[in-house]
Amino acid sequence: MDDCARIPAWGRLQPLLGAGKMIFCTLRAYVATSGPIRASTVMSLGSSPEFRFVGNESHRSLLVQLREAVAPVLANNLLPHFTDHSVTHSDNLVQLAGALAEPLQNSEHRLSDDELTVLYAACYLHDIGMQYERAGDTQVIQRLKLESPWEELSEATRRDLLRIHHNLISAEMVQASVNSSAPPIGIQLGSRLDASSVACLCAAHCIDSKTEQYDQLIQDRPRMRMKLLSGLLRLADILDESRRRASREKARTLLLDLTAQTHWWRHFYTQDVQFLSSERVVRIWFDFPPGSEAEYARIVPDLQMPWIEQEFARHRAVFTRYGFGWTVEQKVASNLYSNVEEMPPLVMTEMLKQLRARRQQEEAFSRLAALEQFDESRPHIERRLAALRAQKESLSPGDYLRQLAAIAFDLWDLGGKRSSRMILDGPFERDSQHLSESERMAIGTRLIEMLNEDRASFEAAQIVRLLRPVAEHLEDDHPMRRRFRKAAIDTMVKECAYDEAVVEIERALPHAGSERERRSLQAIAEEMHLLQGEHVRLERPSEDVT
């Protein structure tokens, strides 16, 4: 069995297995282990998650208290159109972060209890700013210097601001809860928790990891590997974008705009996350309506996976430093009797649009990357060229041309077509007599080929005429002569020098190296006759041709 069995339905519980074995870590599994499912607004929370690897009971107890304290705040649900951001989401993150950290915990780089506590605490607090309706009191909002007081803003504007700045509001709420008699997160934080680190993780959890701001927030501290913790938190967060946070039942009760709908459906079709511990693989399971698997599989994973893969890639270096890492893969579940609904056509159209936008962006990046590579290679070529030109006086014309040709050919191979042929064309025409005949033919023929490829058939024809007498000295079946003939024919055809092309072909025909080459020459000639309207030079097809 190359794969482990998946949990097919609620209640089929697999225990989390120990190190080195495959483990299941799905919300279903988790919820099943944690007790009955409850809506996030119900204050009865059920059991806390396991807080894996936390050895210190006081830390564990702190986390349980924290969870109970923030649960009502997270239940505010100020952004009802968002997928689930209740304590259930935080519990999932705790579970996922634990699973991600599992290989680390079996190594010398294992997370300390303090680090684990900060990480798990951040799982509960990173989105708390999103539920803080009194955010107008925070410095984050006050620094924005809004035109109207917070309370007078429309609800939509307030929600927008909350969404945009929730990470910083979360961080501020954490800081404000340290030794506070009225802690905004619902629990006073004391010295048992490194609140400053938690605040930084909250602030950094959704900002671009390539920014300076991110680097500042997650600078490692004594006994607190912030980069590592941030990586684990962010990965857990992104891995929780799945069906468990986007129930169709809830979606049906909401008036979601098209963008929100695509978000929900994307989550909905992301069925599960599976950790294949022994292979260090995180497998994302997708579940699509029967009969539409192939079509959906070309859309939804392509939208979902790049974000996850990019996030993993961003933290790969940090994880590698501590001797572990995960590979992400996708799998589409095959279930003939699945009840998964089809998404509405408009949602699919919107997803396709998003996919198109992403691919356009990727294309642009790819083009830029090619250009960057070319730009990077140019100074190197220019240095070689400058060095050669500096020694020109001391070199013989032949040596100079030889080295110049080498540089020009390298530049051609790097993509500098116009530059390379311009470097070589003039000097070759001027000084090629200083080369040996074989070198002249080799360099000249390649130059002809380059000129033809760069649509400079006139210049190529000049070189052909220059080299023709030299070619005559070579044996008829000499490979270089054959290559030259081919280049010469190509040149004359491209230059629309009809008569010259016909002569070249007629000269070449008796020396064709093979029947295939002979027929190819014949084809070129006849195609020219046809396109020039010289039908009288064309014959009726004979049987051997057909």
Add this chain to the structure above:
Amino acid sequence: MIDKIPAHHRVLLVRCKSWAMRGHLSDALAALDVAVAHDNLDSLTKAALLSAKAELLYLDGRNQDGLDIFRNALDAISEGLPAETRIAIGYNRSSLSLATLFAEGDADAHYALIDRSAFLGIEMEDTRSLLDATSQAERGKSYDSLPAIWREVLRTYYQGCWAALRAALRYMADECLRIGCFAEAAYNAMLVGQKELTKRVADALLRRESVDVIRDSVNRLIATGNLAKHFCQACSVIEMLHDAIPDALLHGVARWLLPRAVKPADDGIHRAAWTTLAALAGRLRGEAARLVVDAAITHPVWCRAPERGRISVSRKDMIRAVGGCSDGMDAHRLTEVARKTLPLLAEVKSDYDYPEALGLVCHLASIGGDSLKNELVESLYPRGRQLDTLLARAAHRLGKQVGTPEEIAVSANRIVESYASQVQHLNKDESPREVFGTMMTLTHEIDDKKVLVHVTNDVHLGFLTDQRHRLDEALVAKVIETMLSIVADEWNLLSNKSSLIWSIRDWGDCLSDDVAERVFSVLGPLASGSVYPPRGMEETGQYEHPLSRSRTNLGTTAEVQGAALYALACIERARPSIFGSRIQGLIESALLSRNSDVRKFAHWASGKLPNKSTDLVSTMILGTRDPIDEVARAAYDFFNDATPLKLTRWQWNLLIYSLASATQSSSRRIRASAAGVTQALLENLSSGVRLKKLKKIRSAFQRDFYDSVRSRTWPSR
């Protein structure tokens, strides 16, 4: 695509295409079928062969057969081909779909194809290279532009997209014109099949005035223009060249056209063949002319009425062709042809070609002698036959009087009332009155009113003009007054006004002094140039502006002024001295107009004046040197007047110099006009130096490149 297949298949493609173009389509298709049937063909080669076969069928107008190749084989094969090839084949399919009336699904597929090409960054045409080449060519650097365009021709050929190759060949045709390869330009124009290019090429060939160029071009066209689409394009070129085709080549051209002309199908090829034959007919003699006439009058299209709701476009050209060939017919043949033509006016009549058929009958009657004329009149006007307007007008030409004076008066009143409604001022919800001969109606809405202007033909007015001598004085006055009032209507279109004024010109011989004076009071100011655009269309140029999408010729102020001048001159001719110096003053002033159209009309009007003063004749002679061809031709027309002019010695010298200069003119029409004047002058001279000089000039015209010039020197014409 094509450059990626084995060489021997490339050769096969070339030969099959050439073969089909040279008239051996079925052999070419068979050769392709044999090749496709080979078991070990790779998909790309198979696709190239099938695409070539579909192309040949497409070029031969067998679009459905071509589409079937896609449906039955190519569509499936192309799935596994490289993207660029798939796109090229997709475009080929679109070409065929487009030619078969493009169902909605085909349109969607076509636009999806364009989008797919854009996604792949695949452009079938390298427009950047072509634009660059065009720019080089415009700077006179054909040594750069020719290879660039040729490379695009090669690239598109190898790519295998038919439309892209045609686009490249369009540039190649223009390049060939620039570098003086005229036969090649004609050949490429035939392959491209674009009307504007065809005209450009034909014009360039004609401007060259080289018999060799015309011969080479025509020979190349008739040698390779055998597939339906090529044939039609070749016909277009040859039709435009008809006046310049050397006599020795005419028979060959007719022989190339006739097999298509006799085919029973009334399709594009048939039409093209007859349009070209109609253009050439006037030049065909003897056997060729006989064959053409036989082909026409025995053709099912001639002999059968078109199906209900349909028209036969080519029959109009067949009638023209027969008319063109009629000059050389003997009486027996004329009678035979006339009898074959009569059914076109009765049992196999079609409104579409009815005027042409009637015209042919009248023409045959005019050259066939009294016996034929009487026979035709008896057939056309049996007692009790209800006459339509055209047939009633034809009666006048055939010397047959129709209707009683009372009936004519009733008709006249109805026609006048109808014309009086040409411009209608109505309330918005009011229904307009019907106007005879309405071709289109313009509506101006102003608040709760509307003004309707009907654009009409002049058939009914023409009938009235024919019958003017049978109207009493009061009715004549009513007709003229109605026409003048519509001419004066500020809302009426300039084209309507010109048309009405042209009709008035013939009424001079039945106008009372008072009515004539009334005519002058309305037309005089117009003839002096007081013509303004109609209300609602003050921007006179709006319909001719390059940015206008609806180019409709609704007349010009110069045409109205010219028509007024001409009509007044005609009335003056019918009633000498009725306007006297007033009309002469108007004409003299118009002869100096900056507007060449006005000058042209003024020259024509001068020719109509009954008294041609020495000064006027001198002015006309100098007019033959007007820088504008049309004006100079109008001046030459002055000397074509039936009444011989008495010229002074000085005037003779001036005129002979003009004629001698005209032999060198680059304008075919000037040369034709001058040749006609030379011949007319010669026929009134019997000896002397002038005779010698004129004979020398005539001899130059007799050697002219154009038949239309040479033929003007024929005494019989």
